[in-house]
Amino acid sequence: MIQGLILPGQDMHLFLLELPQQLVNGLTLGGVYALIAIGYTMVYGILGMLNFAHGEIYMIGGFTGWWVLHLLSRNHQVFMNSAAVIFLMIILAMIVSSFVGVLTERFAYRPLRNAPRINLLLSALGVSIFLRNFVLNYQGAKARTFYVSSLIPKGLQIIHVGPVVISFMRILVIILTFLMMGLLTLMIKRTKAGKAMRATAQDLEMATFLGIDVDRIIVMVFIIGSALGGAAGVLVGLLFTQVDYYVGFQAGLKGFTAAVLGGIGSIPGAMLGGVLLGLCESLAVIFLPSEYKDVVTFVILVIVLIVKPTGLLGEKVPEKV
Amino acid sequence: MGKRFRIFMILGLALCVGGFFASANAAGLVDPATGMKITEIHIGDAGAFTGDAASPCMEIFHSAQIALDEWNAKGGIHGVKLKHIMGDDAMDPAQAVNVARKFVADKLMFGVIGPPMSSIAQATMGIYASGNLACITTAVSKPSLTEQGYKNFFRLCARNDSHGWNCALFIKNYLKAKKVAVLNERDAYCVNMAKETIKGLKKLGIKDILHETIVAGAKDYSSVLTKVRVYNPDVLFFVATTAPDQAIGVRQAKELGIKATFLGTEGAKDVKDFIEASQGAAEGAYVYHFAPDIYAIPAAANYVKKYESKYGTISGFGPTAYEAMNILLAAINRAAADGKITRKEVIQELHKTKNYHGILGFPVTFNKKGDLEGGATYFFKVVGKKFKQVAVMTGK
Numbered sequence: 168m169i170q171g172l173i174l175p176g177q178d179m180h181l182f183l184l185e186l187p188q189q190l191v192n193g194l195t196l197g198g199v200y201a202l203i204a205i206g207y208t209m210v211y212g213i214l215g216m217l218n219f220a221h222g223e224i225y226m227i228g229g230f231t232g233w234w235v236l237h238l239l240s241r242n243h244q245v246f247m248n249s250a251a252v253i254f255l256m257i258i259l260a261m262i263v264s265s266f267v268g269v270l271t272e273r274f275a276y277r278p279l280r281n282a283p284r285i286n287l288l289l290s291a292l293g294v295s296i297f298l299r300n301f302v303l304n305y306q307g308a309k310a311r312t313f314y315v316s317s318l319i320p321k322g323l324q325i326i327h328v329g330p331v332v333i334s335f336m337r338i339l340v341i342i343l344t345f346l347m348m349g350l351l352t353l354m355i356k357r358t359k360a361g362k363a364m365r366a367t368a369q370d371l372e373m374a375t376f377l378g379i380d381v382d383r384i385i386v387m388v389f390i391i392g393s394a395l396g397g398a399a400g401v402l403v404g405l406l407f408t409q410v411d412y413y414v415g416f417q418a419g420l421k422g423f424t425a426a427v428l429g430g431i432g433s434i435p436g437a438m439l440g441g442v443l444l445g446l447c448e449s450l451a452v453i454f455l456p457s458e459y460k461d462v463v464t465f466v467i468l469v470i471v472l473i474v475k476p477t478g479l480l481g482e483k484v485p486e487k488v
Numbered sequence: 489m490g491k492r493f494r495i496f497m498i499l500g501l502a503l504c505v506g507g508f509f510a511s512a513n514a515a516g517l518v519d520p521a522t523g524m525k526i527t528e529i530h531i532g533d534a535g536a537f538t539g540d541a542a543s544p545c546m547e548i549f550h551s552a553q554i555a556l557d558e559w560n561a562k563g564g565i566h567g568v569k570l571k572h573i574m575g576d577d578a579m580d581p582a583q584a585v586n587v588a589r590k591f592v593a594d595k596l597m598f599g600v601i602g603p604p605m606s607s608i609a610q611a612t613m614g615i616y617a618s619g620n621l622a623c624i625t626t627a628v629s630k631p632s633l634t635e636q637g638y639k640n641f642f643r644l645c646a647r648n649d650s651h652g653w654n655c656a657l658f659i660k661n662y663l664k665a666k667k668v669a670v671l672n673e674r675d676a677y678c679v680n681m682a683k684e685t686i687k688g689l690k691k692l693g694i695k696d697i698l699h700e701t702i703v704a705g706a707k708d709y710s711s712v713l714t715k716v717r718v719y720n721p722d723v724l725f726f727v728a729t730t731a732p733d734q735a736i737g738v739r740q741a742k743e744l745g746i747k748a749t750f751l752g753t754e755g756a757k758d759v760k761d762f763i764e765a766s767q768g769a770a771e772g773a774y775v776y777h778f779a780p781d782i783y784a785i786p787a788a789a790n791y792v793k794k795y796e797s798k799y800g801t802i803s804g805f806g807p808t809a810y811e812a813m814n815i816l817l818a819a820i821n822r823a824a825a826d827g828k829i830t831r832k833e834v835i836q837e838l839h840k841t842k843n844y845h846g847i848l849g850f851p852v853t854f855n856k857k858g859d860l861e862g863g864a865t866y867f868f869k870v871v872g873k874k875f876k877q878v879a880v881m882t883g884k
Contacts, residue, residue, distance in 0.1 A: 189711060456700060
């Protein structure tokens with residue numbers, strides 16, 4: 168018997184007290200995981216590689232956001248309109264992250280396009296180590312604090328809804344993550360570029376024959392994936408108020424897991440996988456001691472992969488002849 | 489030809505004479521174990537000088553440097569100058585092993601200040617012991633470290649078993665708690681500290697305890713804190729190593745509306761990384777620390793003045809390091825009195841440290857295991873941007 172285990176029924180009132188709050192916690196975390204997972208899944212969908220440097224792109228987004236906030240505040244007080252500051256943080260983080268993403272594609276992945284997949288994977292690991300240490304070298308190893316309390320007026324910072332306490336930042340993060348996911352879905356489904364992306368993902372060679380500039384599509388995928396990763400970095404910074412050079416590792420791992428859970432290669436799958444992962448982590452804490460949080464997550468992943476090896480929304484791609 | 493020969497002769501003679509005087513000027517200090525002449529005495533300083541624990545570790549380094557500079561100003565030891573060498577492990581045991589090997593290999597090194605973290609000490613103490621290198625740690629508190637029979641390891645702070653018991657006393661008697669939540673990070677120091685505190689609480693009759701684990705560096709503790717909120721304890725003891733993690737902990741606890749009194753560890757006693765980083769949430773929180781409020785001790789005034797004129801306010805990790813360096817150098821001085829010095833001699837001399845009166849406000853005596861005799865825990869409350877000492881617990 169695991170010490171601290173609470174079975175439903177045994178302490179049902181505790182469960183009911185905790186549930187709504189944990190749902191909110193899980194939804195926030197899940198939204199962030201989903202944003203990171205999208206970057207993994209898009210690159211995998213087109214290049215068939217795991218971009219392990221994606222966690223670092225997320226971390227760089229976080230640092231960019233910190234710098235914007237830092238430069239726009241004096242004595243931990245922002246001297247501009249807060250909405251504009253948050254907007255600038257997110258936009259600049261997206262720009263810097265996508266720039267780094269495109270650079271890694273150009274110099275670390277494109278030269279290896281026709282090499283065996285394992286080479287690409289190793290190259291991605293190398294990029295990840297390089298970026299992490301680059302930031303360590305130039306930004307130091309100490310956690311940076313986002314001084315966010317001046318961004319939101321005191322009365323609005325925490326909102327009570329029945330038994331649930333929800334901070335303004337949390338609401339903002341949930342809205343922004345789901346907004347970005349919605350926009351991405353629209354773009355993939357409705358626009359010409361989205362169509363070209365889907366075509367390239369389905370069959371890279373065939374897409375080339377049809378006159379699609381595959382190189383451009385790949386660059387675009389890296390831009391979108393990295394921008395979303397960078398935005399996630401800022402949102403986490405705003406919510407949890409810290410960033411350091413090592414945050415990319417854990418975030419990358421969770422994003423990758425979410426992508427696999429949802430079916431790697433599938434964008435709706437990545438979104439679903441991320442949200443599910445966040446919810447599982449938070450809800451697991453209700454029943455089990457918190458040290459089993461990650462165990463629950465990975466047990467669920469293993470079960471899903473046994474039952475449906477392609478992930479929740481992954482499709483079995485017919486063998487190319 | 490003859491003229492040139494004469495010039496060579498004169499030059500050679502001058503060199504010989506000069507050499508003779510030069511060697512006579514430096515008081516000879518020899519290591520009889522290696523037969524090596526000691527031209528400079530090195531003191532290592534092992535710690536996490538980069539990373540989240542950088543600020544307490546740098547305070548340790550600067551404070552030890554102040555003590556060493558004072559000895560150098562008096563002419564060093566036996567006429568030999570002293571040098572303080574930094575070994576950065578970035579809180580990573582693997583890097584710490586490299587630091588320890590480097591220090592052990594340095595034939596001029598006769599003692600080490602640090603390492604200040606239990607997990608690091610655990611990984612490296614065997615290496616230091618194999619090189620007979622004396623270590624005085626200023627902050628390591630896991631009890632088992634001095635129970636392994638290593639003769640070279642000394643600590644200038646109380647152990648977790650004293651701290652845990654003292655924290656339990658503080659929670660029960662000062663904070664008057666009946667229901668307690670203990671969250672700990674999964675590392676050598678935190679797990680042990682939580683265990684010792686819970687043991688103490690149970691002994692004091694507090695049975696309502698929620699014990700949960702957190703992941704360091706995860707930056708999000710809201711799910712486990714939600715559990716704490718439902719449990720509704722009187723006190724939340726947040727056992728993490730570094731100040732940034734505890735700043736997040738206290739902030740998220742406030743945000744969730746947890747009413748429990750927050751008690752942090754010694755790592756949180758940092759104005760910038762805990763009080764300021766929490767953005768107001770730390771107000772009224774408590775932290776424990778192994779060192780007393782240095783500003784209240786008259787004997788420390790000189791050190792405080794020297795430190796503050798250069799490095800700003802003292803959080804609490806510095807004074808013990810200043811004291812440790814002085815105790816170490818005093819032992820080296822005694823070992824070097826006969827013109828010979830070995831690392832083993834330094835260890836023997838350190839064991840003889842009895843009732844050393846320095847700046848800490850209590851006499852320092854090492855017991856057979858290398859532990860500090862006595863062992864008090866000091867409690868501070870966050871008031872504005874300051875830590876105010878509110879209680880001292882000495883196991884009673």
